[in-house]
Amino acid sequence: MVRNRRALLAVVAAALVAVVATGSSGATAQSHRGGTLKLLANAAGGTLDPQVNYTLQYWQLYQATYDGLLAFQKAGGAAAFNVVPDLASSYTIKNGGKSWVFTLRKGIKFSNGRPVTVNDVVASFRRIFKVKSPTAGGFYSGIVGATACLKTPATCTLKGGVSGDAKTNTVTINLTAPDAEFKFKLAVPHASILPASAPSSDAGTKPIPGTGAYYFASYDPNKELVMKRNPYFHQWSQAAQPDGYPDQITQSFGLTVEAQVTAIENGQADWGYDFPPADRLNELGTKYAAQTHLTPLTAFWYAPMNVNIPPFNNLKARQAVNYAIDRNALIKIFGGSKLATPSCQVLPPGFPGYKPYCPYTKNPGSTWSAPDVAKAKQLVAQSGEKGAKVVVISANDEVQKAVGVYLASVLNEIGFKATAKAISGNIAFTYPQNTKNHVQINVQQWYQDYPAASDFLHILFGCESFHPGSDSSINMAGFCDKAINAQMHQALKMEVTSFPKANALWSKIDREVTDQAPMATMFTPKHLDFVSKRVGNFVFSKQFYWLVDQSWVQ
Amino acid sequence: MSDLIVEEVPAQAGGDLALVAASPWRLARRRLLRNRVAMAMAGLLAVIVVLCLLAPVYAHDVAHTDPFSSNLDGTTIVNGKSVPVMESSTQGLGLGVTPIGPTWDLHHYFLGADGQGRDVAARLLYGGRNSLLIGTSAALITCILAVLIGVVAGFFGGLVDGVLSRLLDVVWAFPVYLLAISLSTVLISRGFSLGPLHLTSGSLLLPITIIGLVYIPYVARPIRGEVLSLRRREFVEAAIGLGASNWRLLWSEILPNVVTTAIVLFPLMLAIDMLTEAALSFLSIGVQEPKASWGTIILDGQDVLYTRPAVALAPGIAIALTVLALNVLGDGIRDALDPRAKLRRTD
Numbered sequence: 001m002v003r004n005r006r007a008l009l010a011v012v013a014a015a016l017v018a019v020v021a022t023g024s025s026g027a028t029a030q031s032h033r034g035g036t037l038k039l040l041a042n043a044a045g046g047t048l049d050p051q052v053n054y055t056l057q058y059w060q061l062y063q064a065t066y067d068g069l070l071a072f073q074k075a076g077g078a079a080a081f082n083v084v085p086d087l088a089s090s091y092t093i094k095n096g097g098k099s100w101v102f103t104l105r106k107g108i109k110f111s112n113g114r115p116v117t118v119n120d121v122v123a124s125f126r127r128i129f130k131v132k133s134p135t136a137g138g139f140y141s142g143i144v145g146a147t148a149c150l151k152t153p154a155t156c157t158l159k160g161g162v163s164g165d166a167k168t169n170t171v172t173i174n175l176t177a178p179d180a181e182f183k184f185k186l187a188v189p190h191a192s193i194l195p196a197s198a199p200s201s202d203a204g205t206k207p208i209p210g211t212g213a214y215y216f217a218s219y220d221p222n223k224e225l226v227m228k229r230n231p232y233f234h235q236w237s238q239a240a241q242p243d244g245y246p247d248q249i250t251q252s253f254g255l256t257v258e259a260q261v262t263a264i265e266n267g268q269a270d271w272g273y274d275f276p277p278a279d280r281l282n283e284l285g286t287k288y289a290a291q292t293h294l295t296p297l298t299a300f301w302y303a304p305m306n307v308n309i310p311p312f313n314n315l316k317a318r319q320a321v322n323y324a325i326d327r328n329a330l331i332k333i334f335g336g337s338k339l340a341t342p343s344c345q346v347l348p349p350g351f352p353g354y355k356p357y358c359p360y361t362k363n364p365g366s367t368w369s370a371p372d373v374a375k376a377k378q379l380v381a382q383s384g385e386k387g388a389k390v391v392v393i394s395a396n397d398e399v400q401k402a403v404g405v406y407l408a409s410v411l412n413e414i415g416f417k418a419t420a421k422a423i424s425g426n427i428a429f430t431y432p433q434n435t436k437n438h439v440q441i442n443v444q445q446w447y448q449d450y451p452a453a454s455d456f457l458h459i460l461f462g463c464e465s466f467h468p469g470s471d472s473s474i475n476m477a478g479f480c481d482k483a484i485n486a487q488m489h490q491a492l493k494m495e496v497t498s499f500p501k502a503n504a505l506w507s508k509i510d511r512e513v514t515d516q517a518p519m520a521t522m523f524t525p526k527h528l529d530f531v532s533k534r535v536g537n538f539v540f541s542k543q544f545y546w547l548v549d550q551s552w553v554q
Numbered sequence: 555m556s557d558l559i560v561e562e563v564p565a566q567a568g569g570d571l572a573l574v575a576a577s578p579w580r581l582a583r584r585r586l587l588r589n590r591v592a593m594a595m596a597g598l599l600a601v602i603v604v605l606c607l608l609a610p611v612y613a614h615d616v617a618h619t620d621p622f623s624s625n626l627d628g629t630t631i632v633n634g635k636s637v638p639v640m641e642s643s644t645q646g647l648g649l650g651v652t653p654i655g656p657t658w659d660l661h662h663y664f665l666g667a668d669g670q671g672r673d674v675a676a677r678l679l680y681g682g683r684n685s686l687l688i689g690t691s692a693a694l695i696t697c698i699l700a701v702l703i704g705v706v707a708g709f710f711g712g713l714v715d716g717v718l719s720r721l722l723d724v725v726w727a728f729p730v731y732l733l734a735i736s737l738s739t740v741l742i743s744r745g746f747s748l749g750p751l752h753l754t755s756g757s758l759l760l761p762i763t764i765i766g767l768v769y770i771p772y773v774a775r776p777i778r779g780e781v782l783s784l785r786r787r788e789f790v791e792a793a794i795g796l797g798a799s800n801w802r803l804l805w806s807e808i809l810p811n812v813v814t815t816a817i818v819l820f821p822l823m824l825a826i827d828m829l830t831e832a833a834l835s836f837l838s839i840g841v842q843e844p845k846a847s848w849g850t851i852i853l854d855g856q857d858v859l860y861t862r863p864a865v866a867l868a869p870g871i872a873i874a875l876t877v878l879a880l881n882v883l884g885d886g887i888r889d890a891l892d893p894r895a896k897l898r899r900t901d
Contacts, residue, residue, distance in 0.1 A: 258860070277857070277860070278650065278651070278669070278857060278858070279650070279652070279857065279858045279859065279860040279861040279862070280650075280860060281643070281649040281650030281651075282643040282645075282646075282649060282650035282652060282861070283650075283860075284647075284649060284650075285643060285645070285646040285647035285648060285649030285650060286643070286645045286646035286647075287646075289646045289647050292647060292649070294647065326626070326627060328626075328627060329624065329626035329627050330626075332626045332627075332640050332642065332651045333626065333651075333669070333670075335649060335650055335651065336642045336643065336648065336649055336650055336651045337642065337648070338647060338648045338649055339649060389754075391755070396838055398857045401838075402669055402670065402857070404843075405624065405670055405843045405844065406624045406626065406670060408843060408844060409622070409623045409624040409670070409844060410624070412622075412623070412844070413623065419755075419756040419842055419843060419844065420842070420843040420844065421742075421743070421755065421756075421842060421843075422838050422843075423743070528649075
């Protein structure tokens with residue numbers, strides 16, 4: 001009995017504590033609501049159209065402004081890779097994975113007050129093709145009717161591909177073949193659901209209404225982007241689209257990276273999009289350690305080598321570069337060992353299919369230890385390419401330019417005659433893609449679109465990604481190994497039935513691509529966010545990085 | 555200028571004035587040598603040139619370094635201890651890598667290292683060679699072509715003058731830096747090919763040619779004006795009256811009188827050309843890596859300006875001193891060749 005009374009008291013006390021705690025946490029969250037979060041960027045990120053823009057700068061902001069049928073969970077850590085229903089309350093996959101049926105949530109409105117309907121969903125999928133979204137051919141070509149839409153975007157209907165039923169409030173998407181990665185593709189901003197009245201061409205600087213907790217109130221690429229609370233928003237899913245803390249979020253353009261860091265230190269701004277300059281890193285890591293957040297990324301820095309023109313049409317020449325580069329030296333350029341990890345392969349650590357592999361090191365095995373310059377020189381001599389002229393192309397920002405200069409120095413050391421050429425960051429991604437520019441080797445980075453091995457291996461080194469003479473040929477090495485490509489297709493099919501088995505095959509493909517060396521992998525970077533003193537509740541999503549609206553400023 | 559001029563000079567004994575015949579060149583040289591400031595600056599310029607020419611000696615025999623190779627994992631000696639050239643932070647979050655600063659030891663990173671771990675002092679000397687080479691060559695191109703165009707246009711007049719003057723006007727119409735940047739952007743990225751002539755994108759001949767060409771109107775126009783004025787002078791009319799051919803008039807009467815203008819303008823153009831080269835290289839469209847010039851070193855220094863300002867300051871000071879020396883020397887040469895100009899200025 002005494003025991004029972006004690007137990008009863010304990011239960012009552014626990015209940016009281018829970019009530020107080022819940023109440024106080026609710027009060028705390030409420031008290032943090034409000035204020036303006038001030039973000040900075042050196043330059044605007046281009047068009048504001050969520051189905052056209054392909055920059056991290058705005059994809060990060062789209063998380064709070066637009067929704068798709070599905071969404072990546074707004075959470076920190078690995079949970080950010082979970083795909084959850086967003087504008088759809090539920091979905092079922094039928095017809096052996098070829099038909100996806102989504103039931104829309106009711107009562108959700110765009111920021112202009114209009115309710116979201118099945119017509120908006122159907123129109124949004126057509127719009128992906130009408131506005132020639134950069135991933136229309138890559139991500140959504142598997143939808144029935146997509147082939148015709150890719151040929152004549154203006155008249156795209158996706159007949160038989162996407163249809164809506166207003167009575168049942170459902171949307172059905174039919175695929176030409178099962179695609180296990182389709183859920184990821186529906187959760188990226190290019191699949192945002194927009195009003196059916198949205199323009200059928202790139203909206204440019206004119207904001208399109210969305211369904212998120214915020215809407216874009218104004219956008220002047222020479223000055224500022226302003227996000228305000230969506231007056232029609234109510235939280236329907238904490239996981240998919242949580243309510244935000246600040247009343248307003250602004251991103252101002254024009255300050256240099258140095259000036260951005262100083263402004264944040266002085267509390268004049270809360271965060272800068274651009275990576276802090278190398279000579280300020282020590283200061284951030286010591287004086288402002290509490291305001292500096294480091295997070296490993298599923299990304300890699302690499303140097304694609306054009307396998308179709310000399311000297312890198314020779315396997316030994318490509319392997320020589322891999323043996324010669326000192327990953328530790330490159331990491332020093334990037335900011336030191338706390339900001340990156342050496343790597344030799346395509347897939348980054350923690351990614352599906354990743355199994356550590358490094359043949360290009362002093363003691364080949366799973367990890368890189370030191371460069372083997374003697375072996376590299378021997379390979380260059382064997383390749384018959386000694387003395388070949390090489391131009392290393394890089395973007396002209398501080399770090400990439402320095403990496404380009406370093407690579408040229410290493411190439412000279414092992415027997416090539418190399419120079420480094422830095423080009424504008426505006427064309428540094430597209431220029432090397434076009435075979436007409438005869439780029440031999442260049443400095444690039446790849447950050448995942450979604451957590452699947454194919455997003456690295458198939459996108460960057462698949463035959464389908466190589467389009468000679470086009471600026472849109474993401475396979476910059478021009479690498480097309482038919483046997484490896486067949487395995488990629490096999491792995492993609494395998495994903496439908498078993499991701500673990502598919503990932504085992506992706507691991508094998510990763511090793512085989514690494515052995516063929518169409519690129520020299522340098523390192524896996526970490527992300528550095530430097531925020532002002534007043535920023536609280538910093539949440540970093542591995543998928544879309546800092547969830548800006550989930551932080552408070554008061 | 556080929557005429558002899560009678561000058562009063564103190565007699566060797568007794569102090570009486572004696573009359574001797576001296577060529578204008580000799581007189582100019584004498585006046586220049588008397589100009590102490592100009593001579594001091596000539597001395598400074600000579601020191602800079604000699605130091606730059608000794609770059610390989612310094613790099614290989616004194617500093618024992620390769621200024622064109624990255625040395626990110628290297629070490630050097632400071633106060634008898636081995637230290638990394640690029641020092642990783644160990645405090646706080648351990649972020650950032652800082653190049654070694656000036657050691658003031660000629661054998662070990664005298665002016666410190668840049669972001670690639672390269673010896674700044676060695677690069678400064680090598681960079682000076684390229685900057686001086688580009689400046690001198692470009693100034694020569696400018697002055698030679700400008701004299702040629704200015705003399706032909708001014709002497710022949712009419713259609714020839716019309717065509718050449720309009721061509722100069724077209725080039726003159728573009729802001730000089732904008733024109734140089736535009737040409738460099740196109741040519742540096744693609745190289746230049748014309749018949750058997752092929753210049754690769756990294757060739758120093760590209761910035762030399764571009765800089766040399768864009769300044770031609772600035773020298774050609776005053777020379778043309780001077781030729782127009784000379785044509786009406788009595789000694790030219792006398793030569794015409796004596797039946798001198800055009801070639802003889804140009805060679806014997808006109809050219810000797812305008813060449814002094816080109817000589818006066820040469821050091822000034824050299825200074826301007828060096829500044830232009832520095833600007834283009836700073837914008838990554840001049841001298842290309844791994845080659846160095848003072849402009850590229852300033853660009854390298856920009857990345858470490860906060861922690862290692864010496865990297866940008868050293869070439870900046872070198873440019874400032876060289877340009878100052880050239881400008882003062884140019885003024886001295888002008889005063890020596892045309893003392894009346896000095897009198898006019900003092901009035």
